[in-house]
Amino acid sequence: MVMSMSRRANAWNNAxxxxxxxxxxxxxxxxxxxxxxxxxxxxxxxWIEGFYNRQRIHSSIGYLTPCDYETRLQAA
Known part of the structure; x- marks a missing residue:
């Protein structure tokens, strides 16, 4: 395994x-x-496949579901 921390006291990768x-x-x-x-x-x-990815909207991706966001990325 490789740690996901970039350097000491910089935890942005884990957020x-x-x-x-x-x-x-x-x-x-x-x-x-x-x-x-x-x-x-x-x-x-x-929960992940049935709700989180397909129904729950996420503010960080423009209030879309992850599946909708990914579909739009592939279409572009």
Whole structure:
């Protein structure tokens, strides 16, 4: 593995992932109690593919969903 930190005290590379994990915890996993890791993995993947990428709008990409944003990039 390679660390994603660019240099000491410069954590900008981690900011997008920290934001994503905060959103995942607040919007999905904090409300659930999983019996198994497999159940948790399936729920998280369903949330990412079914909601986060296809329905949830993101202000950083012009209030589009990630799928819509990617489609527009490919069309351009």
């Amino acid at each position: 997008p992932m920290e934001s994503f994990f905060k959103t995942l915890k607040v919007e999905q996993t904090s409300r659930c109690r999983y019996e198994t890791r497999a159940q948790a993995r399936l729920d998280v993947m369903d």
